Amino acid sequence: MTPPEPAVLTKPRQMLQLIGERGERLADPEFDPWVADVDLDQLAALYRDMAVIRRIDTEATALQRQGELGLWPPLAGQEAAQIGSGRALRDDDFVFTSYREHALAWLRGVEPAELLAVWRGTQASGWNPFEHHLAVPQIIIGAQSLHAVGYAMGLTWDGSDAAAIAYFGDGATSEGDVNEALVFAASFDAPVVFFCQNNQWAISEPVGLQSKQPLARRADGFGMPGVRVDGNDVLAVMAATRFALDRARRGDGPTLIEAVTYRMGPHTTADDPSRYRTDDELGAWRSRDPLARVLSALEAAGHDVEALQTEAGSAADRAAADLRAAITTLPDPEPLTVFDHVYAEPNSHLERQRDRYGRYLAMYGEEEAGR
Amino acid sequence: MTPPEPAVLTKPRQMLQLIGERGERLADPEFDPWVADVDLDQLAALYRDMAVIRRIDTEATALQRQGELGLWPPLAGQEAAQIGSGRALRDDDFVFTSYREHALAWLRGVEPAELLAVWRGTQASGWNPFEHHLAVPQIIIGAQSLHAVGYAMGLTWDGSDAAAIAYFGDGATSEGDVNEALVFAASFDAPVVFFCQNNQWAISEPVGLQSKQPLARRADGFGMPGVRVDGNDVLAVMAATRFALDRARRGDGPTLIEAVTYRMGPHTTADDPSRYRTDDELGAWRSRDPLARVLSALEAAGHDVEALQTEAGSAADRAAADLRAAITTLPDPEPLTVFDHVYAEPNSHLERQRDRYGRYLAMYGEEEAGR
Amino acid sequence: MTALTLAKAINAGLRRSLESDDRVVLMGEDIGTLGGVFRVTDGLKADFGAHRVVDTPLSEAGILGTAVGLAYRGFRPVVEIQFDGFIYPAFDQIVAQVAKLHYRSRGTVRMPITIRVPFGGGIGAAEHHSESPEAYFAHTAGLRVVACSNPADAYVMIQQAIASDDPVLFFEPKRRYHVKADVADDASLADARPMGVATVAAPGRDVTLVTYGGLVRTALDAAVAAEEDGVSIEVIDLRSLAPVDHATVEASVRRTGRLVVVHEAGEQGGLGAEIVARVTESCFEYLESAPVRVTGHDIPYPPAKLERHHLPDLDRILDGVDRALGRSNSLSAHPVRPTGDGVEA
Amino acid sequence: MTALTLAKAINAGLRRSLESDDRVVLMGEDIGTLGGVFRVTDGLKADFGAHRVVDTPLSEAGILGTAVGLAYRGFRPVVEIQFDGFIYPAFDQIVAQVAKLHYRSRGTVRMPITIRVPFGGGIGAAEHHSESPEAYFAHTAGLRVVACSNPADAYVMIQQAIASDDPVLFFEPKRRYHVKADVADDASLADARPMGVATVAAPGRDVTLVTYGGLVRTALDAAVAAEEDGVSIEVIDLRSLAPVDHATVEASVRRTGRLVVVHEAGEQGGLGAEIVARVTESCFEYLESAPVRVTGHDIPYPPAKLERHHLPDLDRILDGVDRALGRSNSLSAHPVRPTGDGVEA
Ligand SMILES: Cc1ncc(C[n+]2csc(CCOP(=O)(O)OP(=O)(O)O)c2C)c(N)n1
Numbered sequence A, B: 001m002t003p004p005e006p007a008v009l010t011k012p013r014q015m016l017q018l019i020g021e022r023g024e025r026l027a028d029p030e031f032d033p034w035v036a037d038v039d040l041d042q043l044a045a046l047y048r049d050m051a052v053i054r055r056i057d058t059e060a061t062a063l064q065r066q067g068e069l070g071l072w073p074p075l076a077g078q079e080a081a082q083i084g085s086g087r088a089l090r091d092d093d094f095v096f097t098s099y100r101e102h103a104l105a106w107l108r109g110v111e112p113a114e115l116l117a118v119w120r121g122t123q124a125s126g127w128n129p130f131e132h133h134l135a136v137p138q139i140i141i142g143a144q145s146l147h148a149v150g151y152a153m154g155l156t157w158d159g160s161d162a163a164a165i166a167y168f169g170d171g172a173t174s175e176g177d178v179n180e181a182l183v184f185a186a187s188f189d190a191p192v193v194f195f196c197q198n199n200q201w202a203i204s205e206p207v208g209l210q211s212k213q214p215l216a217r218r219a220d221g222f223g224m225p226g227v228r229v230d231g232n233d234v235l236a237v238m239a240a241t242r243f244a245l246d247r248a249r250r251g252d253g254p255t256l257i258e259a260v261t262y263r264m265g266p267h268t269t270a271d272d273p274s275r276y277r278t279d280d281e282l283g284a285w286r287s288r289d290p291l292a293r294v295l296s297a298l299e300a301a302g303h304d305v306e307a308l309q310t311e312a313g314s315a316a317d318r319a320a321a322d323l324r325a326a327i328t329t330l331p332d333p334e335p336l337t338v339f340d341h342v343y344a345e346p347n348s349h350l351e352r353q354r355d356r357y358g359r360y361l362a363m364y365g366e367e368e369a370g371r
Numbered sequence C, D: 001m002t003a004l005t006l007a008k009a010i011n012a013g014l015r016r017s018l019e020s021d022d023r024v025v026l027m028g029e030d031i032g033t034l035g036g037v038f039r040v041t042d043g044l045k046a047d048f049g050a051h052r053v054v055d056t057p058l059s060e061a062g063i064l065g066t067a068v069g070l071a072y073r074g075f076r077p078v079v080e081i082q083f084d085g086f087i088y089p090a091f092d093q094i095v096a097q098v099a100k101l102h103y104r105s106r107g108t109v110r111m112p113i114t115i116r117v118p119f120g121g122g123i124g125a126a127e128h129h130s131e132s133p134e135a136y137f138a139h140t141a142g143l144r145v146v147a148c149s150n151p152a153d154a155y156v157m158i159q160q161a162i163a164s165d166d167p168v169l170f171f172e173p174k175r176r177y178h179v180k181a182d183v184a185d186d187a188s189l190a191d192a193r194p195m196g197v198a199t200v201a202a203p204g205r206d207v208t209l210v211t212y213g214g215l216v217r218t219a220l221d222a223a224v225a226a227e228e229d230g231v232s233i234e235v236i237d238l239r240s241l242a243p244v245d246h247a248t249v250e251a252s253v254r255r256t257g258r259l260v261v262v263h264e265a266g267e268q269g270g271l272g273a274e275i276v277a278r279v280t281e282s283c284f285e286y287l288e289s290a291p292v293r294v295t296g297h298d299i300p301y302p303p304a305k306l307e308r309h310h311l312p313d314l315d316r317i318l319d320g321v322d323r324a325l326g327r328s329n330s331l332s333a334h335p336v337r338p339t340g341d342g343v344e345a
């Protein structure tokens, strides 16, 4: 499927929507071809994905409240942005995320225990990046954007037609790293998609503090197209991402996508958003719920949404149960593993330190030590 | 003089020129008003400035070749960009430069010895920044752009209508700092002018490696106008800078100016440009000489250019002689001054170190020590 | 006197600095409307306005770089780095500009910038949220580096840091933010102990234990525990990490003849190395045993459930004291060499 | 055997690495067409192409960040930082990513990145061009740090660094770039001394002098000068700065009983602190005098005409040796305390 490329979007239009706020299908001659294959069943499948990940997110938040996790950054509100883009990817595309893209991990087959380990604090990271083509999550804001570009440069040197995708937030666009990533990507025609989830907030800071322009407009000055898409419209997100990936695969270089969405929950479970934003704002965005939007579209098209909801609900229930069950498979790590993997090769200094700490533990007994 | 503001240049036009390559005056309804006061005498004065600074630059290069200076980064070719912008500034505007803007130092009254000290290596810096409203030169590429923005933020908090201006090169636009400076400037409506001298090269790297777009186009995405100006047209540079400064003074925020010019000499006296660029390229730019252009314009307008050249020549001769004479006023510094000004307040550790080194010098005798 | 938590004591100190000098401005991510993720700047934007307490874009180099420009303009910026692990993007501006500009400008340009950094572990945080980067800055000429350990000091020291004409890295032990103690908020700053002077937090006779920040409390607990065991530990709260108040440290070591340095940061090139080296150089004849370092391991900060196996705690400190005293300790069990250092490469 | 300058030896080593492993790529500013400002990569782009020897945009964080991505993709990036003072913009990517990703990914993601850094002073350069930032990296867990001092080592060590599965900071003493010596370019890498092992550059009996990089040559000259004076100096070229080959250093100190550490970097928190601390801990009973540090001052790098008053040179090294030996020295003239350390605060 390679529809004709849209006129290059040097100046991003208002905002790409394929499903309107009341579920109506909006025609878009440039982007419709990119999702021409998405029939009602596939749209339903996207709904199911979103329902499951929303439930996983709710359950993880609950687990944190119950003390089973140290922290959790909820994705609630951003389901369409993450599922729509994630479902556009090929397995061999490599994904570099920040800390909030749990949907990407789930889509790429990460196990519940692998997903939770880092938030429970039992492991530095959950999964093997090469099994899932998914890097370890990144907490240093924006740093991963450069990693994606480097990986993408490597792809071209290897003659691969896979792509890399970097997820980051609206706040991240102010970091030097993200800007340098745009520079490198353009200079080397790197097959990379910059996927910015503009969820309106960087902790307590509104996006207007980072930029007075729509973020997608940054793209042009760096020499790449920028697409501003309704991030709560899963179909539009998918279309935009496919468009960008196709550009990458064909050697046309990078694209910046700004998915306009909203973080419905707190920044993390440690955050209290009532200190910086209003109920009105929250309410306004609640009415743009990405799941409800797909349901309306399906309903309007005559799909059996009740059956879908039931089915998705039980898939979500299973996922939640799996998640909760996974906690028990995450015991506290062995003390001396604290020294594992600092280096790939033997290191005399660290071996001495490990040996000494081992003796210390042996003397004091593991029980007492390190209280 | 506050002519009507040009339509905001969200999309920089090709390139602003007010004097064409053969000296012809090109009408520009938007920018002409900004230099309506520049009569032939003033244009002649700009020529004189450029002639003097070119001669200073040549002399300093010679001084380096003769071993009197450790290094010199020549500005040859960039006279119009530096003089045209520098002459647009008010005395109380604060200037943050990189290492190549000797014209700015000269325009702002820096003494020859102050200009040379740092390149001779006798002092960490030459002048008192507050005497000339001119920061110490910056070698860390791009770092000064943020300083200018911070200073400009302070100007608004102080209710001043002065502005700050940051000079940097084409290569600098790839550094995170410059991009973060654009972000901060836009967010705080800082009265700052970003003056990028695109001299086509960052040492051996052509500007195309940093950006495939004209650099002025970066501006729009960050939420400010970008002006691309012929950097070898002193009148156009002055118009663009005045326009940007006026925006700053009126509270309209930052502007990015890209002055398209050429570094005719080596990157520094340590560089060998024949390794990376062709004689043809050099020749093409030689025919766009900024001084010759003004002369043609003056000649076309009936100004006595021969008298002007004679007069400018002797001013340049005097400046060169002053420069050479200044060398003798720059003796090697006293050894223990190496400890001066590390801290503004007493510091026990450093005082101990200074004391010990003083004893060392006393014991070995200053002559032998530190050979 | 008011009983305040460490976080509130810093808040009170910031407030006083904002009141007493209108060139003081606070800058950082989430410090305004939110009052900081630790609420250290709570209420200050409401009271002093958005030009004095500035929420900045999300860019640490940008924060420090604009602070430099503000210092050029005569302001005294107090910047917050949200967590220790996020200071590195600003490293260039700190090391090449903030630290050096006074020197580079031959004393004409002052950089009275205070860089507040919540630091250290012990709160079960995610990665990059528990770093101890102080040694990087202590090794950087032109900077001053301090760490507070208790509310009373924090209240005074933050004001002293802001009043200093030199740039100051101000490390705040985040795991002690909620510890409460009396603060002399009515006393004059002029009478306060200078920021550069260390404190003998507990006097003792047998061994000198030097630490700072979050581990001072742990060291004091260790001193109490040791007392029961008949060992008298003198605990020195360093407060200033650069320069170090060697006079106080060395005077103590000359009396006790033994030194233990404790910190969370890794051992290799940590502050303990400097203190051991300096004390050894200055007090060689007084030392009765080799100085001992009890530190975090030389590893990236481990996941939360392992941090107790990384951070020095009471038992590890006491084990270090035992080493200094030549008492039975974790390394003496199987001594391979007379120094008790059994596993040389 | 071929006689090569240090710069050409590194060039030859890079060439061999490029030949023997097609995942090796070189990246940096001006390294391609120009061949680097020191010509260390001269000719390599012409011979291996623009995909193996990559001129990058002017952004150090960008270089390191994309190198991380390339490492994810299985490449072995060798990046050049043009001068020591330009490494700081990349500090975050180095410290938070390059150093930690192997740990953070539980050993699944390797970071075989070599970071070449021309370092140190002595060439009369402009500011930011003569820094010695090695201690920052030696204090960073996850990194290895090495410094070469001569062409033979440089040729081998650069290949070893590139072959290492750990990230390596590779410091090149720029003031020795043009020193020529024989290089065993026909020998097998497998037989070479491992990168982590120090070298006894000159054997001696009376005092152990530890240094690295550009000052090894100066130390050897000092040893020759001291010999005439009846003093036998053992010069150890550290080569690996993290981890330090303490076995070699300590074996020497156990014989000589005296230690002098020399480096260009500032004293406070410099590598000398670590070595003195570690030797003191391990060899306390063997030490006959307090270890001595001879270092650059704790100042920003001074203007060129003053650098000779900043850098340790032959005379300052010998003065340090005299201190270690208890001979008349710059501090003994007016001893205030028995240690000869006369100006305590
Ligand atoms: C370099 C760095 N600075 C600061 C932080 C602290 N921090 C964590 S998340 C966050 C806000 C990020 O906002 P955004 O990029 O919009 O992503 P979102 O959280 O909204 O998904 C901040 C400031 C960090 N993690 N890294």
Ligand SMILES: Cc1ncc(C[n+]2csc(CCOP(=O)(O)OP(=O)(O)O)c2C)c(N)n1
Binding pocket: B100, B139, B140, B141, B168, B169, B170, B171, B172, B173, B199, B201, B202, B203, B263, B267, D029, D058, D060, D082, D086, D089
């Ligand atoms: C952070 C940093 N990286 C690298 C360098 C080395 N360097 C000095 S000048 C230069 C090129 C700068 O090019 P440009 O910004 O176009 O300015 P120009 O020299 O052309 O005026 C480079 C790479 C530096 N000084 N600072």
Ligand SMILES: [Mg+2]
Binding pocket: A169, A170, A171, A197, A198, A199, A200, A201, A202, A203
């Ligand atoms: Mg956000």
Ligand SMILES: [Mg+2]
Binding pocket: B169, B170, B171, B197, B198, B199, B200, B201, B202, B203
């Ligand atoms: Mg340039």
